[in-house]
Amino acid sequence: MALIACGAIAQPAAAVVDRNGWPVDVHPLPPLLHNHPxxxxxxxxxxxxxxxRSYGRVVVGYADCGTYGALDSVCDDLxxxxxxxxxxYDVYAGRSRLERFFDEQPGTYLxxxxxxxxFDRTVVRELGLDRYPELRDTYFGHYTRVVWLAxxxxxxxxxxAADAAxxxxxxxxxxxxxxxxxxxxxADLVRxxx
Amino acid sequence: xxxxxxxxxxxxxxxxxxxxxxxxxxxEGLGLSMEPQxxxxxxLIPSLEEVGARFERGDFFxxxxxxxxxxxxxxxxxxxxxxxxxxxxxxGKFLMGTVKGDVxxxxxxxxxxxxxxxxxxxxxxxxxxxxxxxxxAIEEHQPDIVGFSAFxxxxxxxxxxxxxxxxxxxxxxxxxxxxxxxPVTQEYADAVGADGxxxxxxxxxxxxxxxxxxxxxxxxx
Ligand code: B12
Numbered sequence: 001m002a003l004i005a006c007g008a009i010a011q012p013a014a015a016v017v018d019r020n021g022w023p024v025d026v027h028p029l030p031p032l033l034h035n036h037p038x039x040x041x042x043x044x045x046x047x048x049x050x051x052x053r054s055y056g057r058v059v060v061g062y063a064d065c066g067t068y069g070a071l072d073s074v075c076d077d078l079x080x081x082x083x084x085x086x087x088x089y090d091v092y093a094g095r096s097r098l099e100r101f102f103d104e105q106p107g108t109y110l111x112x113x114x115x116x117x118x119f120d121r122t123v124v125r126e127l128g129l130d131r132y133p134e135l136r137d138t139y140f141g142h143y144t145r146v147v148w149l150a151x152x153x154x155x156x157x158x159x160x161a162a163d164a165a166x167x168x169x170x171x172x173x174x175x176x177x178x179x180x181x182x183x184x185x186x187a188d189l190v191r192x193x194x
Numbered sequence: 195x196x197x198x199x200x201x202x203x204x205x206x207x208x209x210x211x212x213x214x215x216x217x218x219x220x221x222e223g224l225g226l227s228m229e230p231q232x233x234x235x236x237x238l239i240p241s242l243e244e245v246g247a248r249f250e251r252g253d254f255f256x257x258x259x260x261x262x263x264x265x266x267x268x269x270x271x272x273x274x275x276x277x278x279x280x281x282x283x284x285x286g287k288f289l290m291g292t293v294k295g296d297v298x299x300x301x302x303x304x305x306x307x308x309x310x311x312x313x314x315x316x317x318x319x320x321x322x323x324x325x326x327x328x329x330x331a332i333e334e335h336q337p338d339i340v341g342f343s344a345f346x347x348x349x350x351x352x353x354x355x356x357x358x359x360x361x362x363x364x365x366x367x368x369x370x371x372x373x374x375x376x377p378v379t380q381e382y383a384d385a386v387g388a389d390g391x392x393x394x395x396x397x398x399x400x401x402x403x404x405x406x407x408x409x410x411x412x413x414x415x
Contacts, residue, residue: 035255035256036252039252064347066376066377068347068376068377086347086348099348102295102348106294106295106296106297106322107297126255127256127257128255128256128257128258128260128261129257131257132257132260132261135257135260135261138260138264138300139300142297142299142320142321142322143297
């Protein structure tokens, strides 16, 4: 079986697959697609069609991820299943917990281990904050806190998360989610075939 | 520099977001007695439209768009009072806000810049605007159009909540409602009962103009 995975969850997904001994190969797509969600559906379609020739079953390791339904159309078309929810934050923390965070403080900016580790590339450089540091307030002026949904918070990641929040000028809240949410969601995807 | 050089340079420097240079060129143009409208309609607005087109094509991403918008906004600051003096008629009043629960405002701000450039009076309520606040602001400012902006699947339903609040306050028919933002489609706009939708800033200007036109020429039944 093939799992098409957003680059932002490919690593933890592969770890979950290994741990459970599932007969699944993980095929990542570039994580930076997250910033160009209009391209996700087409890329998933192309990869799914290609993988479909060599695998008995293909599943999609993306949530809606800002495709606003376009990915669902591809899944319907090709008979694929995807991760539940709107984005990986839902998968890690659960929808209701996220709703609570946003109710408490609408100006909540979420990070995952992936985003913490790649912050300079996926956030700072993509938003142009390296070239135009003065844009920070244009982007984040209305934000009040960073919530890090932490999968495996070690010392190194904690330091990076603290740096990231400081760079944005926002207080950091750490919420340890582990990868149970992801494991559960992936189990639901692969189960029928295992 | 000749006026033509100025227009060309103004276009190019806005495109790359060189705000200080854009302001200088604006001054120089005015120094040569060029009309503020000429600077606006023959350089600044076409440049920002090109920025929008490049964004659509994926050649530009958000930061490029932001610095170009900022450069144009700087020039607007300088031109605004002059435009008012030259008696250019405002096309209409546009009240704008990002819906409750959402703090994405880049798209909205860009729309505002283009609306202003095109001759609208824009009142920006900022982000996280609750339905009651839209209602109060409509009653206070009596705009021709109110615009709701949303960027999250979870905040789009606020469009409907806003519409309900307008109905309840009995002001739904007094104002044209436009909606927009990355997740929004024409179908969605229709479903919530909005009068208009637009996918980007320049289309918003066109749509807003035609909606106002239609409303003003409509003979009351
Ligand atoms: C920049 C950005 C941010 C910035 C926002 C900065 C700011 N001050 O606005 C930052 C990094 C802070 C951010 C935060 C978040 N974001 Co964000 N963000 C984006 C991104 C990359 C671009 C959006 C943007 O500004 N585009 C630029 C403008 C110019 O684009 P535009 O849509 O073309 O705008 C035009 C039209 O929409 C229209 N328009 C806009 N408003 C209106 C109004 C009217 C009335 C009309 C007629 C027209 C109109 O005209 C505009 C100008 O041409 C998108 C992904 C994408 N590429 O779309 C994600 C995206 C919107 N974000 C997303 C998410 C999930 C978030 C976060 C929850 C993520 C997090 N890590 O916490 C938070 C939100 C927190 C909150 N409470 O709101 C998701 C939404 C997914 C979903 N299903 O809801 C997206 C799609 C990314 C993704 N792939 O998942 N984000």
